[in-house]
Amino acid sequence: MPRLLYVPIPLPNESILSILYRCAKHNGLQRLDILSSACSGLQFSSLGLPQWYLGRAHQVLRSDPLIDETDRKKIDAIFPKKVRINGQIHADYGTCQIHWSMLRNKLALCPACIKTGHLNIMHNFEFSEVCPIHGCIYITKCPTCGKTLDWVHLKDYHCPCSYDLSLASTDVVDKSYSIVVYEAFCNGNQSFLERLRHCMMMTHTISTSKQRHTIIDFCTKISLLDREIFFTEIDKIHDLTPSLHKRALLAPFLLGKDPAIRDLAIQYWCGLEQVKPEQCGNDCPCESLPLTRKELNYIFASKEEVSNLIADNKILPIPRQTPIIKSLRFYRCPNLCNTLRNNSTIEWYEKNSAAIADAVFTPITLADAGEYLKTTAYEIGRLIRYGLIKGLALPTHPFISTTKEWVKNFNDTYILKSHLDIAINYKKKPLKQLTNVLQQGLKTRLGTHPPPTVYYRKDLPSFMSKALKALADSESDVTHQHIRGKVIRKLINVRQEDMKRLQQLKILNPKYRLNEKSYFQLLYTKSDVEKGIAWRKKHKTLEEAAAIIGCEKIFLYKHFIKNKYITPIRLSMYYLTDAEVAKCSEHFNTYTTPAKASTEVGMMVEVFKKNFLDSGLLTPLPASHPHAIRNQVTLKRQDARDALENYFLDKEVPCRCIFKRRT
Structure with missing residues (x-):
């Protein structure tokens, strides 16, 4: 491993690229391509490649003898691990996991940050266009030569054309919503960041807009799930396109994956009433609105009509717009407002009525x-x-x-x-x-x-x-109310076939009584409801237990139930008590198996057994151990992780992708 004269220690919330720039400068190498050559290659073929945990850049910095164990932990903390969550690659920064599409593939710089000598971590992400520290809009091109910033060949933040990027003039704008995103990242607000990504996917014009920071602010406001703010922001879009039908206005939000945003869009839809317009305005931007095929099918309420409009060149394909969803093809309808106005299936109203945010709308x-x-x-x-x-x-x-x-x-x-x-x-x-x-x-x-x-x-x-x-x-009068089985089943949240079993367990005690139609029916009382709900609160289904533990449902069954580690109640499906869920959760977080440990790093089970079990590096729990599971090789999770990390460090290759499942 090459030696460095100076190894920079990460500052709070400093980006990885900033550390590499400081490392090159203070070692007298000036540019990152020279630093890479001096270190026998740092994988600088793309902006994202050197920024992963156990990549070449990380190993060069952490293994240098100049740093002690405390500084090594600081360096380890800033490099994200590559994890796979529900089939999607994410960067695990410890506090939260960022989807790969939110990582920049082109350099963006804040001139004010350059003057301070280090860059903030928010420079790495697509959801940040304004520096949360200084309020400056990031620059991505050199003001002099107009070329995209060449991050490998920058010399002390000077463009190859010799222009000092710290002198670049940039607008200073309101940074309040940029701070909201920054705080969400630092505090680990995973749900907000996922919602922000989904909102950016809904806004297809995001990569082509000259005012990209305003669209990012718009997405941030929408992601706050404030009803008043949501209605205000959609009203601004509606004011720009007053003749555009609400089907086209709200299609991205109604079709989005986030249910909370979809519920707000539904309320806006229900409140907005539009009169059929006479014609589309000359300054209406509807002709340049990029729409996916799925959105067009919803807007025109007919797949056949969309196909006919495409065949008649009334809907035209356009180049792909945003790197967030590269695989989607986009279309534009040059006369969208008038096409919808002449569509007989589109509903119009007798008067215009604005949507009002109603807190009780359900x-x-x-x-x-x-x-x-x-x-x-x-x-x-x-x-x-x-x-x-x-x-x-x-x-x-x-x-x-x-x-x-x-x-x-x-x-x-x-x-x-x-x-x-x-x-x-x-x-x-x-x-x-x-x-x-x-x-x-x-x-x-x-x-x-x-x-x-x-x-x-x-x-x-x-x-x-x-x-x-x-x-x-x-x-x-619920005291004397007799309740049907269908109603109590929904209140307790069990299957129909489980009702008889609950009666056998003496949890429910129905009796045949006269119903409102004057014939006998098996009915329940309020006491049955209370006892049933109390029982259900203390018992979790496999799916509910897996969500609490943080594992897959099939793993919970095969690993714990099938091997008799726990003995849950068997109705039409398994029900686990709170104590059994806690027991499985403690075991899952403390211990692992060769199959599970090898899967987390993409290694074959046979290779794992050969390198760690057969060689004696890891010792399984004995069969007499209280946490040992029969027919299973049980290992301490932390020991397995330490052994895997040392294995990859010795190999001097980047760690493979770690697989996780978010529930």
């Missing part, structure tokens, strides 16, 4: 709405199609949704015949003067199926209104 599924109205999800869907309940067609599951407010508005005005029958106990038929709201002129709307029978509440005679009120009072 979208619910058709099944939840059915429980509220004492009917089925199918009936709710029919009422939505007939226009009596306002509904929302979504591009993702559950595809059709409504809200509590819309269902309540229906219930305040109308009454279903099925609910009315329950109230009067099926003893009297509805009076002839009651007219079905949907009886006239709507029977053919859904083909041969007759419309649901719905009455106006104001038309009900007094005895029916009293019966409905009495039914509502009895349902609100």
Whole structure:
């Protein structure tokens, strides 16, 4: 390993590239290509390659005899480990894991940071365009020659054309949202950073925009999940494209992977009403809006129509826009607003109404709405199609949704015949003067199926209104309420086939009682609900336990249950007690197996056994050990990791990708 005259010690939150620049400068080598030659090659073929844990640059710095163990740990801490989480490569910085697409492949510099002599770690990431320390917009090109910064051939931050990059003039802007991202990274706010990445993927124009920092700020604001801020930011886009239909305006957010952002987009959709525009404005930017094929299919509500528009050259393919999603092909519709205006399937309103952020807005599924109205999800869907309940067609599951407010508005005005029958106990038929709201002129709307029978509440005679009120009072009296098995099963959150087993275990004690239709049914009481919920809180399914432990469900079964390390309750599936989950979690975090340890570094099991078990470097737990699992070779996890790290250091090759699964 080559010797250096000076090894820089990392400053707080300093980027790896900054350390390499300082190392080259203070060793009198000036440029990184010269430093690489002096160190027998530091893998400088790309910007990201020398920045990984146990890469050549890391090994040269940490193995130098000039540094002590304390400084070595500081150097180890700044180099991220390459991990694979759910099939995606991430950079593990300790506090959080950053997706590979968020790592820069081109150099970006803050002139103010250059003057201080070191660069902040946020220079490494695509989600940072403004320095959180100085508020300067990063520069990526030389102001003199106009070329992209050549990070390997910079000489003390001087471009090969001899221009001093610390003198570059750059705008100083508001850095408050850049600080938000910086603090999220330092504090390990993984969920926020993942949401920010998803939001950047929704914003396809991000790599081509001249005001890229404003789009990053926009994504940061959206990722905060503040309802008021979200509506304000979408309103700004809507003001730029007032004639653009909300299907196109909100398509990226409705189709996005983040459910929290999708819920905010659903509320905005429900509140925004647009009148059919006369024509598209001359300054409307809709013709340059990049859209994916999936978004186009949703906007036009028809795959066939999108295919026809592409064939007629009314939708044109454009070059791929953003490095975050290189594999996607993008399209633009030169006359998007007018094309949507002339589309007969697009819904317009009689007046314009702005979306208002409502804190109590809660979208619910058709099944939840059915429980509220004492009917089925199918009936709710029919009422939505007939226009009596306002509904929302979504591009993702559950595809059709409504809200509590819309269902309540229906219930305040109308009454279903099925609910009315329950109230009067099926003893009297509805009076002839009651007219079905949907009886006239709507029977053919859904083909041969007759419309649901719905009455106006104001038309009900007094005895029916009293019966409905009495039914509502009895349902609100939970002390004497008898509950059906379907309802209690959902409250306890178990499968239908598990109900009988819970009765055998004396957890539930149902009895045959008269129901509202005057025949006997197996019903439960409030006491059954309380006992069932209390039992369920203390017992976890395999999936729930795996999420708590941090392992795969199949590993939990094969490693702990199949080998009789724990004996969970067996119903239609396994249920683990809290003590069993804690026991498995402690074992999983303390011990490992040859197969698990080798998989984490991409090594074959046979190679692992040959180098560590057969050679005696690692000693398995004896069969008499209380934490030993039968039919399994059990190793201490920390010993296995230390042995693997020493193995790769001796090999002087970068560590292979570590596999993890985020639950």
